[in-house]
Amino acid sequence: MYLNQHEIRSRLDTSFDNFVDFVNTLPDIRFTASPYGKWSAGQQLDHLTKSIRPVSSALGFPKITLRYFGTSAIPSRSYDQLVTDYQRVLNNGAKATRAYQPGVIYPAQRTALVQGFLLQKKKLTDKLQAWSENELDRYRLPHPLLGKINIREMLYYIAHHNEHHLSKLKDQELQGHTWQNQLQQLIF
Template sequence: MYTFSEIKIALSESLAKVEQFIQTVSPATLHAKPTAKWSIAEELFHLISSDMGSAQAFSQSASTLRETRHSLRNYNEIVAEYREKYAMGGIVIPTHLVPDEETHNRQQMQFLDDFSRAASTLQQSLSTWTEDILDLFTVWKHPLLGPVTAREMLFFTIFHNRHHLASMQAKQTYLENNAKM
């Protein structure tokens, strides 16, 4: 998963799997909090906001971006660095990515519509990017990873979708198993 074509396929798959998952979430599990961490609804809000942020980053014209000044990292390096720094603590999630009070009033279909729109916007935002410029420009400064190129941002976005999907699936399984008791 290193060429732009392979990355776009992996991104599309990660987005489709989240979309499919949203369709399986029952009203009883959507807002339930099995742990002190976020509910499925809160994770969906965070994921939708994050994917829209990625779309915004890719909507910028390359001519307005800074040239990359760091060594390039592959998918596995992005994931390992993120996990290492996350485990050390100290991440401050930007406020626009933190669930708000309105999140608690939203239902499954609203999340599905918003996620579908975010996924579509993100994929459309890649239309002006090409393989030969993915590593040339810094598109964002991640709170833990620092400056990231377009390719690194795509790696992170794929990982981030997969990470939150696994977390939401675990919460769903836990809630469904404990509701039957």
């Protein structure tokens, strides 16, 4: 499915809002604790913000400077194809590079992390307005796991990446009762 700019903006809005809505329902212990050695909700929020920030900045650069990364002569992949390609890379063992890995997160950081995440959403959607449909397909940016992809595909990636991490959090919550019971056994 090929998404136009309006559809991309809608998908981005939904992915950001759903993530924030879910994170805001979690108690502090579930926001900061890392069950089973996985990233906590706060760490996932930090990771998402770190991965979006360079893209939201790049969308504001003069387009001539983006030629440094080359231009694309081929059409954009569909949203579904990009998701399939990204999942294949993950299934082959790819992990977040060091620059995008989160640090330790504390409960007091929740508000700032959520605000920073939503600020990146606003920057992305505001800057997206200055791009034509053709420019979204033409200019490219580097992705640490997918290589150079065009702007449209990068926006697809951001929407999917948010959804991917939300799904991981929801899966952790389904296992939460077991994890919470283990934590209580350790404490008491």
